[in-house]
Amino acid sequence: MTETRQYGFDTLQVHAGSHPDPATGARQTPIYQSTAYVFRDAEHAAKLFNLQEVGYIYSRLTNPTVAVLQERIATLEGGIGAVCCSSGHAAQIMALFPLMQPGCNVVASTRLYGGTVTQFSQTIKRFGWSAKFVDFDDPQAVADAIDENTRAVFGEAIANPGGWIMDVRAIADVADAAGVPLIIDNTTATPYLVRPIEHGATLVVHSTTKYLTGNGTVTGGCIVDSGKFDWSASGKFPSLSEAEPAYHGLRFHETFGGMAFTFHGIAVGLRDLGMTMNPQAAHYTLLGIETLSLRMQRHVANAEKIAAWLETHPAVAEVTYAGLPSSPYNALAKKVCPEGAGGLFTFRLKGGYDACVKFIDSVEIFSHVANLGDTRSLCIHSASTTHRQLSPEQQEAAGAGPDVVRISIGIEDADDLIADLEQALAKAAPQMAAE
Template sequence: MSETTPGFDTLAIHAGAKPDPTTGARTTPIYQTTAFVFDDVDHAAALFGLQAFGNIYTRITNPTTAVLEERVAALEGGTAALALASGHSAQLVALHALMTPGCNVVASKRMYGGTINQFSHSFKSFGWDVKWAEDLDAASFAAQIDENTRAVFIESLANPGGIVMDMDGISAVAKEAGVPLIVDNTMATPYLCQPIKHGADIVLHSLTKFMGGHGNSMGGAIVDAGTFDWAASGNYPMLTEPRPEYNGMVLHETFGNIAFAICCRVLGLRDLGPAISPQNSFLLLTGIETLALRMQKHCDNALQTAEFLSTHSAVSWVSYSGLTNDPFHQAQQKYCPKGAGAVFTFGLKGGYEAGIELVKNLELFSHLANIGDTRSLVIHPASTTHRQLTDEQKTAAGAGPDVVRLSIGIENVEDIIGDLKQALEKV
C-alpha cells in the first residue's frame, strides 16, 4: 500500500493481515492450537520474561487473534488492543488493571442492563464500588468523583435507547480528576464514532454485536488509546509498581503507550483466563470486513423505521437520535455524523402488556437477547434483559414497562416496516 494512511474500509479488510507465509493462504488461517514451539531455551525465556513478543499459549496470545486485535486497534485509532471471550470479560479485565478493593468507578445509568448488574453486584465481590451519575451531563459525573475513583465509564451510544453521550464534556471532567475515561463503543462501532478522538483513554467492545455482525460468535475487545499518564497520580499500581512475576519490571516504563494493553494481557487475561477462541476470532475478522457496508445499511433502515413508528397511533414516543426532533440529534450530528446506529427504543401506549403482545405477533423480527445482527431483532427489556433491575433502575436505564427495543437489520426496509405494521395492528 501507499505511504498515505489507508481509509476505514481498507483497514477493515487489511489491517493486521498478510498472506500466510507458509501456505500463501490469503484469508487469515484459524490457528486452532493450544501452544507453540519455542525456537530454543533463550527464546522461551525471553517470551516468558516479556523481553520479546510472540506466542506461548493460546490463552494469552494466538496468531489468528493477533490479527483481530491489530485490526480493532487500527479502526479505533488506538495503540494496541486485546481480544477476549466477551464484552463482559473485556469490562472485567479492563477494570481489574485499574481497581483495588475500596476503589470505585463513576458510571452512567444509561447502559446495558447486564453491565449495570455486573457493576452493581458481581464486582462487589472484588471490593469494587460503582457511583452512578445522576444525569447525562458532565457535571453529574464530576459530582460523583472522589479520591477513590479510578475511572469514568460510559457508552458512546447508550443501550437500549441509543442516547448519544457528551464524550468531550465527560472526558474533560475525567482529565480534570486525573482518571481515565472508558467508553464502550459497541453500539456505534468505529464506523460511526471513534471515542479516542473525543478524549477516551480506553475503548471497549462486545465484538459479538455489530463488529462481528452475524450473530454467530462471541468476543470482546479492549483498545488502549495510549494517551493516559499512569504514573501521574500513583493510583494505578499494577502499571507503575515493580511486578514480582516479571523480575521487578514496571510496565508503564517498559511499554510506554501500549502499557495498559500489555497489563490487561499479562496480568489480567493470563490469570483470569477469559480467552477468545481462534475460531471466534476468525469469524469476527470476517464480519469486520463488511462493517462499513453493514453499518450504513443498518442506519438507513433504522432511520426509516423510526420515522414510521413516530407517526403510528399506538406509539407514544420514539427515542432515536437520528430523528431531527430528538433531543440528542445535535449530539448525534457531532459524534456520529454517518448515522445514529441500528438500536433504538419506543414506547407503546398500552404499556407492559402491549409490549409483550407486540413481541408475540412479530414475524420477521427475531425475539432474542442480542443486538447487532444482520437480522432485525426485538426485545421487551423490562421483562427480559433488565428484569433483574428494580422498577426505578429500569426507568433510569431507559427500560421502563412500556419500552420495546429494536435492533434493525439489513433486510429490505419495506419488509421491516411491514412486519411492525401488522404486529401493531394486533396490539
C-alpha cells in the same frame, strides 16, 4: 500496505493486521487452532516469558488469529493496541482489572446495558469495588461523583437500549481534570460511527459479538488502549506504574510506555483471569469486520426510515432514536456520529406492558432474541429480560420501562420490516392501530 499512507476506513476494515500466510500464501487469515507454539530454543522461551520478546507461548495469552483481530480493531478505533477476550462482559472486567483495588470505585452512566448495570452494581462488589451511577447528560454531576477513590469513568457512546448519544468529549474533559481514565463501551456505535479516542477516551471496550461480527455466530470482547494516559502521574494505578512481583519487579508503564495497558492485559489479565477468545471466534469476527461500513450504512438508513414511521403510529407514545429531528439528542448525534445514529433504539407503546408482550409475540420477520447488531432485525422487551434484575427506578433511568420495546434494525428491506411492525402493532393495540 505502505506504512506512510493514511488508508481509509473501508480499506483498513479488510486489510489491517493481516498478511498472506508466510508458510502457505493463504490470503485469508488462517484459524490457528493450536494450544501451544514451539520455541526456537531455551533462550527464546526465556525471553518470551520474561516479556523481553513478543511472540506466541500458549493460546490463553496469544494466538496468531486473535492477534490479527486485535490489530484490526485497534487500527479502526485509532488505538495503540488491543486485547481480545471471551465476551463483552469479560472485556469490561479486564478493562477495570489493572485500575481497581479493594475500596476503589468507578463512576458509571445510568444509561447502560442492563447486564452492565448488574455487573457494576452487584458482581464487582465481590472484588471490593463499587460503582456510582450518574446521569452523563450532566457533566457537573459526573465531576461531583468522582472522589479520591475513583479509578475510572465508564459510559456508552450510543447507549443500549435507547440509542441515546453521549457527549464523549464533555465527559472526557471531566475525567482528564480528575486524572482518571474514561472507558467507553463502543459496541452499539462501532468505530465506523464513533471513534471515542478522537473525543478523548482512554480505553474503548466492545462486545465483538454484536455489530463487529454482525452475524450472530460467536461471542467475544475487546479492549482498545489509546496509549495516551500517564499511568505513573498520580500513584493511583500501581498495577501499571509500580513493580510487578510476578515479573521480577518489572514496571509496565516504565518498560512499555504507551503499550503498558495492552501488555498488562495479556501478561497478567489473560494469564490469570483466563478470559480467552478462541481463534475460530476471532476468524468469524474478522470476516464480519470486512463488511462493517457497508452494514452500518444500511443499519442506519433502515433505522432512520423505520423510526420516522413509528413516530407517526397512533399506538406509539415515543421513539428514542437520536437520528430523528425531534430527538433531544439529534444535534449531539450530528456532532458525535455524523455518519448516523446507529441501528438501535426503543419505542413506548400506549398500551403499556401487555401491549409490549403481545407485540413481541406477534412479530414475524423480527426475531425475539437477547442480542443486537445482527444482520437480522431483532426485538426484545427489556424490562422483563435484559433489564429484569434492575429495580423499577433503575429500569426507567436506563430507558427500559415496562412499556418499552427495544429494536435492533437489521439490513433487510425496510418496507418489509415496516410491514411486520405494522401487523404486530395492529395485534398489540388493535383499537389505536385502527385510528
